[in-house]
Amino acid sequence: MPASRVMSSSSDAVALDYFELVYQFVRLIPPGKVVTYGQAADLITRANLTARQVGSAMRWAPADVPWHRVVGAGGRLPVGKRDPQIKMLQLELLRAEGVQFIGRSFDRVDMSFCL
DNA sequence: CGCTTGACAGGTC
């Protein structure tokens, strides 16, 4: 909840911060497809935007952003130090879209579903 | 200005 964003009211139409850029990008991901934080960071042209920033943006994603289609590198689900729950939720949402999971405990996305 | 905090990534053991 970056105060800078919460406080932003009306005059931020021009000052498009990187959160908005990330959201715009994520909204383009079709159902059943996924991208990694790193890919998003690379594809979004912005000064030194890294996977970390994409991650923090996802934490405050608006309802219309399919945040669950963004996974960690190698198809790993996010660690979620602050909220261990998101992993489970994301797993459910992706499975509902037909995304396959692989690995010992089916905890990683089959990257052939990558965008 | 320095230090801490992450829904990260990549490497080592």
Next chain:
DNA sequence: AGACCTGCCAAGC
């Protein structure tokens, strides 16, 4: 596989 470690960079204090 799981537990660390390092590099990364914006944000807050």
